Amino acid sequence: MGRALSYRSLSLWHETTPTDWTPRAPLGGDAEADVVVVGAGLTGLWTAYYLSVADPSRRVVVVEAEVAGFGASGRNGGWCSALFPTDLGPAQDAAMRATVDEVLRVAAAEGIGCHAAKGGTITLVRNRAQLARVRAADGNAVLSPAEAAQRLRATRTLGATYTPDCAAIHPARLVRGLADAVGRRGVTIHERTPALAVGPGAVRTPSGTVRAPHVVRATEGYTPRLPGHARTVVPVYSLIVATEPLPAHVWDEIGLAERETFSDHRHLVIYGQRTADDRLVFGGRGAPYHLGSRVRPSFDRDPRVFAGLHATLLDLFPVLAGTRFTHAWGGPLGIPRDWCASVGLDRASGLAWAGGYVGDGVATTNLAGRTLADLLLERESDLTRLPWVGHRSPRWEPEPLRWLGINAGLRTMTLADHEEALTGRPSRLARMMAPMLGH
16 A cells, blocks of 8 residues: 555656556566567556457566556646657558647547546747747648637746647546556556567566567656666756636736646746646746656655745736645657657567657657557558658667757757847757757
8 A cells, every 4th residue: 555655646647547556467477478578557458458448368467567547647737639750651640649739538438537628729939939939830820819818827928929728627537547448448557567678579577477479568768777778868857836716806806717738938948737636737847857867766756846836826817825735746758869659569579669659648649549559450551651650760869969969959958048148149058959940
């Protein structure tokens, strides 16, 4: 029970998910399957779900180092959005927009109460440099300050952009509900069963080997722990804070009446949402990358970053002065070298993969799961023809080059935001760093 309690303390989402965090049974010895999935986050569980729907006779086994929803799938900012980290064209964009509705459809069909509200995303423009950048971007209609204020009222707002293609959700409720759904459909999930090696036809764990013609790697920010994958993606931390439930008069001043998710057009990403119980959940980048792609529980919390998030929120919404913040947490997300998420299957080896979502994974994992199911079932479809299918990102530089480069990039984006606030012109520093960021 002590371990279950520790899982509950990972985040606000884990604490407020009505589930027993006691781990499912670990693998008890060697096993056989048709498909073995490594990782019981959203990528692995969506893959298992669509395989089980398409072919209930197919034996699908999922192995998970901790418990379903332990990682980014359970402790993210709760944006189920059509955002994709790289521009791959209209077909990919259309697939992402449809995916937001598909997630909500399955949640409703399976009785997953994930507190979804499709209010879209409002992204504020708060200085002249941001306004210039937004106006220069194709397809961005800029709302006036008065139009922006109809959805969100923040300080120094010069305008905003808005998209309807996002739903605020409770991510741990989604991932735990999905784990229960695949269990009802006959998928076996072994928790507390870390993969020691992932190779053609087999996944080796401390308690046995699962053999299967197809192996799916769905490990995202934890991928560098696997042999041979030290430079596949880098784990970069995103941190989040949450307020106590806020009274109606505070929300009257802030807005978000439709539970819109929100951000602004700064370079160093921030993101927020209004929860179903009227908390304000707010997160952002800024935590350092750790040498050697290390991932440790102590990295989940960084007082300096939390303080910066508090200060940013108070700058946006002075009405929050004196508000009690009840939760603070974080975790690693996976970033490929070219910032392009991918999904694929090597038919010769039977190895499949998906990931590299750069923090935009809540919806993208669903698209990955549906695509992997089609690939594994050898079904040609519109999904298998999308441009991210089969994409191979280059490997990251060896250490210490990647430690120097990534942390320099994070610091430069912070300086670029300060530069733009002072000058009112798009940052030259940001332009210089664009190749490092895959832009």
